[in-house]
Amino acid sequence: MSIDLKTIKHISKLSRISVDDKKAEKLAGDLNSIFDFIEKLNELKTDNVEPLTSIAETTLKLRSDEVKSKNLRDQVIKNSPKENEDYFVVPKVIE
Amino acid sequence: MSDITKQSLSELVENIKSKKLSSSEVTKAFVERSEKSKELNAYITENYANAIDKAKNFDEKPNLDLKLPGIPMAVKDLFCTKDLRTTAGSKILNNFVPTYESTVTQNIWNEGAILMGKLNCDEFAMGSSNETSFFGNVQNPIDKNLVPGGSSGGSSSAVAAQLTPITIGTDTGGSIRQPASFTGTVGLKPTYGSCSRYGIVAFASSLDQAGPMAQNVKDCALLQEVISTYDEKDSTSIDFKRNEYSKELIKDIKGKKIGIPKEYRVDGMPKEIEDLWKKGIEYAKDCGAEIIDISLPHTNYALPTYYIVAPAEASSNLARYDGVKYGFRAEGENLIDMYEKTRSEGFGAEVQRRIMIGTYVLSSGYYDAYYLKAQKVRKLIKNDFDEAYKKVDAILTPSTPSSAFKIGEKTNDPVSMYLNDIFTVPVNLAGLPGISIPAGHDLKGYPLGLQIIGKAFDEQNILNIAYAMEEKINFKNNITDWWIK
Numbered sequence: 001m002s003i004d005l006k007t008i009k010h011i012s013k014l015s016r017i018s019v020d021d022k023k024a025e026k027l028a029g030d031l032n033s034i035f036d037f038i039e040k041l042n043e044l045k046t047d048n049v050e051p052l053t054s055i056a057e058t059t060l061k062l063r064s065d066e067v068k069s070k071n072l073r074d075q076v077i078k079n080s081p082k083e084n085e086d087y088f089v090v091p092k093v094i095e
Numbered sequence: 096m097s098d099i100t101k102q103s104l105s106e107l108v109e110n111i112k113s114k115k116l117s118s119s120e121v122t123k124a125f126v127e128r129s130e131k132s133k134e135l136n137a138y139i140t141e142n143y144a145n146a147i148d149k150a151k152n153f154d155e156k157p158n159l160d161l162k163l164p165g166i167p168m169a170v171k172d173l174f175c176t177k178d179l180r181t182t183a184g185s186k187i188l189n190n191f192v193p194t195y196e197s198t199v200t201q202n203i204w205n206e207g208a209i210l211m212g213k214l215n216c217d218e219f220a221m222g223s224s225n226e227t228s229f230f231g232n233v234q235n236p237i238d239k240n241l242v243p244g245g246s247s248g249g250s251s252s253a254v255a256a257q258l259t260p261i262t263i264g265t266d267t268g269g270s271i272r273q274p275a276s277f278t279g280t281v282g283l284k285p286t287y288g289s290c291s292r293y294g295i296v297a298f299a300s301s302l303d304q305a306g307p308m309a310q311n312v313k314d315c316a317l318l319q320e321v322i323s324t325y326d327e328k329d330s331t332s333i334d335f336k337r338n339e340y341s342k343e344l345i346k347d348i349k350g351k352k353i354g355i356p357k358e359y360r361v362d363g364m365p366k367e368i369e370d371l372w373k374k375g376i377e378y379a380k381d382c383g384a385e386i387i388d389i390s391l392p393h394t395n396y397a398l399p400t401y402y403i404v405a406p407a408e409a410s411s412n413l414a415r416y417d418g419v420k421y422g423f424r425a426e427g428e429n430l431i432d433m434y435e436k437t438r439s440e441g442f443g444a445e446v447q448r449r450i451m452i453g454t455y456v457l458s459s460g461y462y463d464a465y466y467l468k469a470q471k472v473r474k475l476i477k478n479d480f481d482e483a484y485k486k487v488d489a490i491l492t493p494s495t496p497s498s499a500f501k502i503g504e505k506t507n508d509p510v511s512m513y514l515n516d517i518f519t520v521p522v523n524l525a526g527l528p529g530i531s532i533p534a535g536h537d538l539k540g541y542p543l544g545l546q547i548i549g550k551a552f553d554e555q556n557i558l559n560i561a562y563a564m565e566e567k568i569n570f571k572n573n574i575t576d577w578w579i580k
Contacts, residue, residue, distance in 0.1 A: 003455075007455075008451075011451050011454050011455050011458070012451065014454045014458060015410065015438070015447075015450050015451055015454045016414075016417070016431070016434045016435050016438055017435060017438045017439050017442070017447055017450065017451070018432075018435035018436055018438075018439040019439070027447075027448065027451060030448055030509055031448070031451065031452060031455070033508075033509065033510055034402060034448075034452060034509060034510060034513075037398070037399060037402070037510050037513075038399045038402055038403060038465070039399075040395070040396065040399045041396060041399050041400065041403075041468055041469065041472055042468075043396075044393075044396060044472060044475070046468060046471040046472060046475070049471040049472075049474055049475060050471070050474060051467055051470035051471045051473075051474060052470050052471075052473040052474040052477060053470065054301075054331075055287050055301050055302075055477075055524075055525070055526035056287055056288040056331050056333055056526065058288075058333055060330055061327070061330075061334075063327065072194075075194035075195070076194075076420075078192070078194055079190075079191055079192065079194075079420070079421035079422070080419075080420060080421060081418060081419075081421070081422065081423070081424035082424070088419050088420055090419055090430055090433070091427060091428075091429055091430050091432075091433050092429070093429070093430050
């Protein structure tokens with residue numbers, strides 16, 4: 001298998017990471033060598049194997065649906081990159 | 096007492112409890128040594144003045160019943176610490192000041208320890224050499240321009256150089272055990288679910304575990320006792336009966352069955368590692384253990400499995416860094432442009448690479464071929480260990496396929512960097528506990544470690560084996576303080 005530049009551009013769009021042509025070429029090289037290494041898994045027949053979905057073999061505990069942390073607004077907003085008293089601020093979305 | 100920083104954690108605790116030393120004396124000694132050790136670049140954020148104040152407060156009203164009374168400690172910068180910057184080694188979190196505390200660090204402060212600063216690490220814990228950190232390389236105190244391992248490289252460097260009596264790291268594929276091995280220190284990766292992940296910057300949630308890094312096994316057991324608690328804030332935290340690991344620590348391991356997995360004899364393994372392993376087997380026998388050959392047939396598939404599962408989980412976990420709610424933001428022409436530029440400028444190359452791998456293996460049309468396949472192989476790897484543990488109590492392997500390498504030596508070849516974790520990754524995939532103890536030196540005089548892998552929740556057993564072997568090995572770290580002018 002080979003990951004071409006078109007695929008890299010597609011993944012970069014899905015990842016929301018902007019990639020210029022030079023970076024795309026470097027990434028294609030790196031990803032191809034990593035996937036060559038990953039392809040080793042195809043040696044194994046796994047048709048009848050159940051996938052491991054949880055490493056901790058316990059069922060999730062139930063808890064009552066109670067609010068435990070209150071009045072955290074200031075804490076939640078505190079690290080926002082653009083300051084505004086009450087909101088997270090983003091570039092204009094609707095023209 | 097002049098050589099405060101040379102004392103082990105257990106000695107310091109005893110000396111503070113018997114009032115031979117005050118917390119202020121101890122804290123000042125470690126702060127002073129840390130200040131003289133800037134060349135190691137072990138710290139990202141220093142908290143020295145605050146630590147000295149806290150030590151003074153402790154001494155005014157000392158509570159000597161605590162397990163870590165007035166002990167100063169620096170921690171990996173992946174643990175959120177309330178009101179002290181937490182970066183995860185990334186530009187994207189360069190200005191992030193948590194408003195809450197991780198459970199693991201809270202447990203440590205509850206037992207009387209004092210936060211001295213935040214230690215360098217690979218960006219989002221993705222790396223095996225600490226070279227992916229936005230805050231630069233960390234020097235291994237063993238030799239100049241030698242990597243300290245990763246991702247907990249600042250932690251291993253700081254413990255080996257005695258800048259902190261003990262520390263905590265996190266281990267997703269070897270990030271505690273490999274740096275411990277590279278610096279001649281002890282590192283424990285606990286069973287998945289032992290230590291709460293609440294407040295730890297997430298990398299791969301089904302693999303991440305916090306654990307202690309120490310100068311000796313006893314100190315390691317003491318810190319594990321403090322950090323391992325059930326926590327309802329982590330839905331994968333497991334409610335099991337935890338031992339008082341340091342109190343129950345014994346050297347008698349007579350009759351313990353220790354397995355030697357033949358698949359760990361990998362192609363091209365240096366003779367030094369092979370010899371170390373043989374020596375380890377002899378040490379275990381000397382301690383009265385019974386050695387049994389075992390097979391873990393899917394060992395060779397662990398790394399390829401890991402490099403699907405870990406990036407997949409990372410790509411999902413790191414989706415939160417979008418420049419909106421916290422962290423670095425780049426300006427963009429519109430919302431999407433702002434996201435893409437923020438993530439492109441905010442993440443380093445290795446993190447971007449792993450997000451792209453993860454996104455690809457989870458994307459439409461590839462999920463079954465990669466992610467589902469990996470989850471199936473992960474099951475086979477876990478089954479291997481389950482089978483082996485019908486015959487043995489623990490497994491002994493080398494910690495790493497080589498000693499520490501030079502800074503820059505492997506940065507251009509991601510796959511050769513990934514191969515560092517060949518002996519540690521299977522343990523994370525199976526959710527088991529593993530400990531690395533220093534066991535010898537290579538021809539260059541660099542430390543080498545042995546790994547003891549246990550059954551799930553059997554930390555006490557591997558700590559006991561490590562404790563018994565540590566005495567036989569009698570390892571001495573060869574540190575010359577070359578970085579202190």
